[in-house]
Amino acid sequence: MTGFARVRRTLAAGDLVLSIKSVNHRGLDLHFRLAPDLDSFESALRSAVRRRVARGHLDIHAAWDRRASDGASGLNLPLLEAWLAAFREAAREGGISATPDLNAALRIPGMFGGPAPAEPSPEIERELVAAAEEALEMLNGFREREGAAIAQDIRRRCESISGLAAQIESIRSRAAAAFHARLKERLEELLRPAAIDPQRLAQEAALAVERSDISEELLRLQVHTRQAAELAASGGEIGKKLDFLLQEMNRETNTLLSKTAALGEIGLQITDLALAAKGEIDKIREQSLNLE
Template identity: 40%
Template structure:
């Protein structure tokens, strides 16, 4: 059985580019109609971005996915000043003061701000883009696998909730099917009485009267809607069991279920018996359950 995947998930992994330089790569996924990849990478990583897009498109089908790569320089740097440079600046200051008959001593704060005075003994050499690409690509597969694992867990929870919704819709359809016989008989009698009132004084056979009433009562029956509801529920649950890319298929079935529930409510709106009112309550519950299911389906890949 294939798994069903949510479009919601997060994964992060850390690695090393060079001595003293690490990286953090994260994937954050939320709902979207299509696969929408947003890259936040250091400058110069165009080739890496192309590789990441290719790998993600092979593994994911839908979702807004943010890919973030951060470089972390882990080596502690210590600053040192260049004694020769400082001495040269001091000597130049004093000579300039002497030549211009000025008094005063060099200001150390000003000298230490001069170019070339400070250096870092822990400064990293410039990283090349291919170094970053090689290091990151080694960790991408397990990162995507981690994201898919989280999306699979979320997907399993969604499938369980959706299956519960379908079980309830099936139970509602069964109850309506039990109630509809009494409602149809009541509706038939009401129509027959109304036709008789409207045709009073007009010559019309009892057989014709009963036939017209039966036809109108038949049009108000919800048997076909119940059959279609249960068919859609069976199809829906079958897709849940099969797994895979479900979002768009299930959304279409929920539109069909909503259409049938609307028709059911429309046909039974005039039934004022206890059973008729109960069918109206059940029809409204159908709408609520279907809407809840639609919210959940929006999260599925």
């Protein structure tokens, strides 16, 4: 599901800004863009995200604006001196005469704010993880509201599939008489002017109906549809379970389509209804990608 959250924290050492953007994805796909001073905290952030999110593509961005020490000019003199020394050494080895470009030097990350601390502060890590948890709380609020709307749409489509299956069942009950009439018509064309044995005609019609019986497929379709609707109403992490049920529902509709292809006019009616059911299943599958 989609969502966005941003959290800002002000610390004695500087300002921290963390943002999280989420889009649909089958699994959990995490991408981090952290300020250099925060790179060592990626593992802690990853654990915090995994505790609260199970599915989606998440972009996590953390910026750190380190505050200069009191009384300092704000210029990282050790870094500037190191850059100037490296510049002069490169010029000497290359045998070239050049003047350092201070404008370029001042654009180097970390040039302002004084020398970086030897190790990231544990306080920064705690505040970063706390900011991530706050942002995830906000993000999950967006996702839950979207999930509730999606679940309602899924339940509505499940009701539609159940109604279509009931219509197919009503039409199926007329299949035996239709087969009998169609088979008699064909046999009359083939055997004219020979007589047709009524008993043999009834047996052949019964066999044809048995081969095209879709009562089990309809029963399983109704059961899976009811389970999908109940699952959508239950909340929680339902994406993978719903995927499985949709596969089964699609399989049942494909089977009843293949079994009723030779039913003539009745078969065409069943085909129209089954294709409509498949359309609803496909729409539910698209929505299921938005759920955890």
